[in-house]
Amino acid sequence: MAHFRWRQSENKDVPISGLAPRAIEIPAPGGPLTGSDGVPTLQSLMTAMATLRTASDRCRRLRLGWCVLSLIGLLLPAQARNRTRNVILVTTDGLRQEEVFHGAEEILISKQYGQVGKTNELKAEFWRPDPRQSREVLFPFLWGTVAREGQLLGNRKQGSEVRVTNGRNFSYPGYNEFLTGIADPKIDSNDKFLNANTNVFEWLNTRPGYRGKVAAVVNWDVLPWILNGPRARFPIWSGFDVPPGTRRMAVPPALDEMVEHSKTLWSGVLLDTFVRYGAFHAIGTIKPRALYVSYGETDDWAHEGHYERYLRSAHAFDRFLGDLWKRVQSLPQYRDKTSLVITADHGRGPAPVAWKNHGREITDSAYLWMAVIGPDTRALGERHDIAMVRQSQVAATVAALLGEDFHGANPRSAPPVAEVLGR
Numbered sequence: 001m002a003h004f005r006w007r008q009s010e011n012k013d014v015p016i017s018g019l020a021p022r023a024i025e026i027p028a029p030g031g032p033l034t035g036s037d038g039v040p041t042l043q044s045l046m047t048a049m050a051t052l053r054t055a056s057d058r059c060r061r062l063r064l065g066w067c068v069l070s071l072i073g074l075l076l077p078a079q080a081r082n083r084t085r086n087v088i089l090v091t092t093d094g095l096r097q098e099e100v101f102h103g104a105e106e107i108l109i110s111k112q113y114g115q116v117g118k119t120n121e122l123k124a125e126f127w128r129p130d131p132r133q134s135r136e137v138l139f140p141f142l143w144g145t146v147a148r149e150g151q152l153l154g155n156r157k158q159g160s161e162v163r164v165t166n167g168r169n170f171s172y173p174g175y176n177e178f179l180t181g182i183a184d185p186k187i188d189s190n191d192k193f194l195n196a197n198t199n200v201f202e203w204l205n206t207r208p209g210y211r212g213k214v215a216a217v218v219n220w221d222v223l224p225w226i227l228n229g230p231r232a233r234f235p236i237w238s239g240f241d242v243p244p245g246t247r248r249m250a251v252p253p254a255l256d257e258m259v260e261h262s263k264t265l266w267s268g269v270l271l272d273t274f275v276r277y278g279a280f281h282a283i284g285t286i287k288p289r290a291l292y293v294s295y296g297e298t299d300d301w302a303h304e305g306h307y308e309r310y311l312r313s314a315h316a317f318d319r320f321l322g323d324l325w326k327r328v329q330s331l332p333q334y335r336d337k338t339s340l341v342i343t344a345d346h347g348r349g350p351a352p353v354a355w356k357n358h359g360r361e362i363t364d365s366a367y368l369w370m371a372v373i374g375p376d377t378r379a380l381g382e383r384h385d386i387a388m389v390r391q392s393q394v395a396a397t398v399a400a401l402l403g404e405d406f407h408g409a410n411p412r413s414a415p416p417v418a419e420v421l422g423r
């Protein structure tokens with residue numbers, strides 16, 4: 001997570017496709033079709049039926065019934081259609097799609113390319129000749145539970161691409177892109193400056209039913225600036241100083257003390273274990289309806305070229321996801337009403353050398369992955385042959401799972417990923 005600056009001139013923007021289809025707006029014939037609570041009334045539906053009947057001779061009675069059913073679907077408030085009442089976005093910094101979809105890379109389990117000492121032991125633990133088995137031993141939650149009950153996007157070999165579109169392929173631009181829905185060309189450093197763009201958690205915190213029910217537990221001291229803590233107003237904990245005016249989430253004093261005495265490893269980045277503790281603390285105390293959790297050891301160990309530590313961090317991240325899912329399914333407020341969205345801020349270069357780094361000149365570091373599990377996402381497992389998904393679509397997807405229209409309220413942001421919405 002060191003401060004990498006990439007300042008090449010041209011911005012290799014990728015072609016944009018895979019946008020979620022915009023909802024079709026059907027004009028309400030003869031006035032509003034909904035009652036005061038936004039739900040269609042019987043009388044309004046009868047009126048609609050009569051109007052449609054006379055308005056179109058192509059619409060025969062049988063088709064009309066179908067039309068009206070569709071109308072009901074369109075007119076029902078999104079909240080009523082979605083079963084998701086809570087959403088948790090979890091990211092880990094710079095975890096490659098290569099490991100997510102193909103498991104540990106054999107060539108990197110070596111002294112030469114991955115600084116691995118006991119290569120046989122590490123191979124026995126995390127590597128299998130079949131990449132499908134390799135990925136299962138490394139990510140048992142993603143390939144056990146999410147592959148069975150949710151969706152995984154980004155396997156390029158299967159015709160699924162998830163891409164960073166800010167052209168920078170490093171942290172601040174990436175976090176900004178998925179949190180605010182805007183691939184902002186003005187953001188070109190990891191310095192601590194307050195982000196001008198509105199993030200989806202900040203916006204949710206202004207929506208009815210969410211104020212005081214939004215929180216973020218993050219591993220990197222720059223994230224409270226990326227989230228614009230003073231303006232966002234929801235509580236944030238990073239283990240470090242936050243920008244003046246930010247609401248700092250309260251954690252048990254023992255956690256702050258442990259963090260204080262663990263700063264010998266990296267400056268500005270927490271060990272993931274503290275993030276894990278903070279996230280569960282937030283769920284137990286604030287009981288957020290929208291929570292952002294940021295992990296990050298994967299990036300730091302990779303930059304140090306330490307493939308064993310990178311794999312163990314990736315495996316621990318998966319374990320956290322599994323424990324988090326178990327926890328939310330054990331609590332009445334969250335059980336069967338919570339969606340998890342899981343992704344990363346950027347990819348990395350290919351083996352055997354460039355895997356340590358990422359940035360504008362490493363084109364492969366624009367490739368990402370994304371996973372979603374929850375009551376509003378069809379159990380399609382590993383997706384193949386689908387339209388490209390942009391990193392900027394994550395923000396509106398987080399909101400859309402809750403039935404909230406972030407893209408509509410912030411037209412500069414990208415639309416949600418239609419593929420993961422709707423049963």
Ligand SMILES: [Zn+2]
Pocket residue numbers: 001093094170171172299345346
């Ligand atoms: Zn990063």
